[in-house]
Amino acid sequence: MTIPPFPSRASSGMHAYRGRVLHFLGDPQFDPQAHACWDDGLLIVADGKVVNAGDATQLLRTLPPGTTVTDYRGKWIVPGFIDTHVHYPQTDIIASPSPGLLHWLDTYTFPEEQRFADGNHATGVASFFLDTLLRHGTTTAMVWSTVHKVSAEALFTEAARRDMRLITGKVLMDRNCPDALRDTAESGARDSADLIATWHGTQRLAYALTLRFAPTSSDAQLVACGELAQQHPDVFIQTHVAENHDEVRWVAELFPDARSYLDVYDRAGLLRKRAVYGHAIHLDDGDRQRLAESGAAVAHCPTSNLFLGSGLYDFHASDAHRIALTLATDVGGGNSFSMLGVMNEAHKVARLGGYHLSALRMFYLATRGAAEALGWADRIGSFAPGCEADFIVLDPHCTPLLVRRSAHCQTLEEHLFALALLGDERAVHATYLQGMRVHQA
Structure with a gap:
């Protein structure tokens, strides 16, 4: 069999994405502080890899002149x-x-x-x-x-x-x-x-x-x-x-x-x-x-x-x-x-067994937790510098019900829980592979 050539699709140059940025450092079930979240955050990507993630007001000052900043404010930027x-x-x-x-x-x-x-x-x-x-x-x-x-x-x-x-x-x-x-x-x-x-x-x-x-x-x-x-x-x-x-x-x-x-x-x-x-x-x-x-x-x-x-x-x-x-x-x-749909049902299965599966842990299991289990935590699943820039943008305003529910959410757990229980394919506003957008709602 002849394998066709596969040119690299990793984006070149530096790009930044502004929104609510969330990723995990460990399992929230055993360490409630094992996540990082910035309500006004910035994810910086270069050559298909994560350069940095953090507070937008601080990181914007570090960008080289002319860097493209994609504005996703009001939406969540999380690992794929x-x-x-x-x-x-x-x-x-x-x-x-x-x-x-x-x-x-x-x-x-x-x-x-x-x-x-x-x-x-x-x-x-x-x-x-x-x-x-x-x-x-x-x-x-x-x-x-x-x-x-x-x-x-x-x-x-x-x-x-x-x-x-x-x-x-x-x-x-x-x-x-x-x-x-x-x-x-x-x-x-x-x-x-x-x-x-x-x-x-x-x-x-x-x-x-x-x-x-x-x-x-x-x-x-x-x-x-x-x-x-x-x-x-x-x-x-x-x-x-x-x-x-x-x-x-x-x-x-x-x-x-x-x-x-x-x-x-x-x-x-x-x-x-x-x-x-x-x-x-x-x-x-x-x-x-x-x-x-x-x-x-x-x-x-x-x-x-x-x-x-x-x-x-x-x-x-x-x-x-x-x-x-x-x-x-x-x-x-x-x-x-839909992995959001999986989270929805996983929460219910857990409740039937007398267990509370938090939204934080559900998002961890679907991102960094899976990467750790596969031995790929150094490549995917988080926004640690050097990881491949595979990420998604989730829209908490994709349906009328999510708009109303999100308006009443006060904590990170409530926001993520609403996405997990009420979200589906419509919530995925954009999908990126190595910094290249491959899906746009």
Whole structure:
């Protein structure tokens, strides 16, 4: 395959953006002061990187003569959202009716994913999918492709054209799935190795070893995936764990020697930093402790969990073990590409478990928290000098209701909570990648 040239889209020269500037220094759940916010703030960008962020009246004096200042006063300037678990091949089956996870996979997901053997189809969906992420303010994503090598190639190609930071990988499945979606331990490892060699580290792209979930991989495939993970310690790992009671029972039947569902992956060497486990609802404390020790992260997918009736994530237990937590849309089980919508549902899931999830923490989890979990806090997720200038502009006046509610907000928490609970795609006024505006409402 010939990789087309991808010219850099990072903006040249210095630019500044004035508005309410907010970013995070740490997790507000454990340090209430772990954020920086300037009501009249300035974000300074040069050559696609953050130069500085702070009080506008002070920083404006430091700008070189002739520096362009874009005025977003009255709006929020925050780091771009990071979605850590989303399936691009499920774009066209979002909001499909089903009584539960396994039925949903068999009825909608597997038939749809068979279409991605066609590279032209994969490219068309990938293009729509990435533009939709950007419209919703998501600037980085950890994405699922299908078992077809060409599906990952199509997504990588389209992400590179947009100069987007993105992680994906071909799915590994060698049993308990349709023949058209089945690889082997050998072919899956070979295709994954080829894709790593071609794409991992190209521009802002990274590869994820991608097991659908334990029931669709044999012991041989799990071992082969673990060997690849050992050979390539800088690649990512993504899979699902403990999403649904029926799924958990199935795993226990298929792997009777494993202590738990999570232990299936652990025994294969797949529990480590740069591994992101989707859902992680039905775990015990031993699993949670092992997750925390390993440095692996959890992608909490509340819209999907509610839609499929999978269960409620336990925030109390997660905090007790200090698990690296992130938020994710899980489209198409999730019914929205909006990370604001994910925050909305995450708050409600937390409340049902007797936990208060603050707006400050929700915005942290969708930005710096996700960057930390991915090992990319030095690149994205905040306005620390040197970070890539991926940011969004949120408009608290995008709907009549938000106008009225925002007029009565008195604290930072109230302003962010209103955006999270009442905001959607309309709230994303602009999206920037490396200082280049790629979406304008």
